[in-house]
């Protein structure tokens with residue numbers, strides 16, 4: 319018998335602190351699988367965010383740096399420019415990337431830095447107890463929108479892939495989800511491509527992953543995956559928003 | 567012929583693998599708890615496993631190794 323599935327080598331043996339069924343863990347694994355498949359563990363440097371994945375540095379075997387809240391793309395820019403032969407990625411939540419760090423996100427994309435960004439959109443500030451994020455859905459009840467997000471006072475949710483697709487510089491922008499086996503397979507391909515692009519010098523690549531937060535959504539892990547299918551994906555359509563090498 | 571190995575102490579009993587299995591042969595234990603205090607997943611019919619690894623793909627905690 320041959321092994322058809324096992325934990326990727328680029329993950330350490332430290333058990334994740336994530337809540338049961340939180341799909342941050344699936345995305346960590348997909349990142350590690352891409353690092354393994356490309357054989358780049360020894361020259362990869364990851365930038366961890368502030369948010370539930372703040373301790374991502376414990377889980378990846380490659381070198382890791384902790385950035386202050388939202389600044390991961392700026393740190394990645396510095397690291398990549400200082401060590402251009404290394405592979406540099408950030409792993410960021412929606413509060414980190416789309417709220418406090420929106421400036422760094424847009425500027426880094428606009429400069430077309432040759433880095434890889436893995437963006438976890440779970441429509442909430444998970445770590446701090448479930449406050450509204452820029453990506454929270456219309457009507458979504460959170461700690462800071464107890465009557466549901468009202469666009470009149472709290473604005474509309476931000477679609478990051480669509481926003482960045484208006485820029486000329488990014489090489490690759492894709493939105494995926496990890497709420498089902500089929501979606502995990504697609505997400506794996508997109509994350510692999512986002513790393514491969516960097517290795518090939520193609521430029522700024524971002525994969526937005528629609529992820530779950532069962533704890534702060536107040537749903538079981540299974541129901542949270544259904545919420546992604548029924549509520550998140552209709553507002554955040556999956557697919558490729560920019561792929562320069564293929565003329566998109 | 568397929569073989570599943572569970573790193574049982576890492577299981578958080580989230581049930582995502584249970585939902586993902588097309589053969590419906592995974593279930594959370596009714597008789598034991600692991601170190602973390604969760605009811606870990608078990609295979610109720612190992613002979614029926616087709617080794618598709620759907621369970622492992624959905625496991626956030628890399629609990630499951632699949633051989634075929």
Ligand SMILES: Cc1ncc(C[n+]2csc(CCOP(=O)(O)OP(=O)(O)O)c2C)c(N)n1
Nearest residue numbers: 368369370387411412413414442443444445
């Ligand atoms: C400068 C600063 N402002 C605010 C905070 C508080 N804070 C910690 S995590 C977080 C948001 C995390 O949400 P997100 O990025 O969506 O990650 P998630 O936990 O959902 O994965 C905030 C506001 C902080 N740590 N530092």
Ligand code: SF4
Nearest residue numbers: 336337340370444531
């Ligand atoms: S609070 Fe939400 S995002 Fe954070 S670990 Fe728990 S389920 Fe995951």
Ligand code: SF4
Nearest residue numbers: 587615616618619621
């Ligand atoms: S490998 Fe496939 S058939 Fe076997 S337990 Fe996992 S999901 Fe079910």
Ligand code: SF4
Nearest residue numbers: 577578580581583625
């Ligand atoms: S998906 Fe993983 S953590 Fe969740 S019940 Fe199955 S084996 Fe346990």
Ligand SMILES: [Mg+2]
Nearest residue numbers: 411412442444
């Ligand atoms: Mg979040």
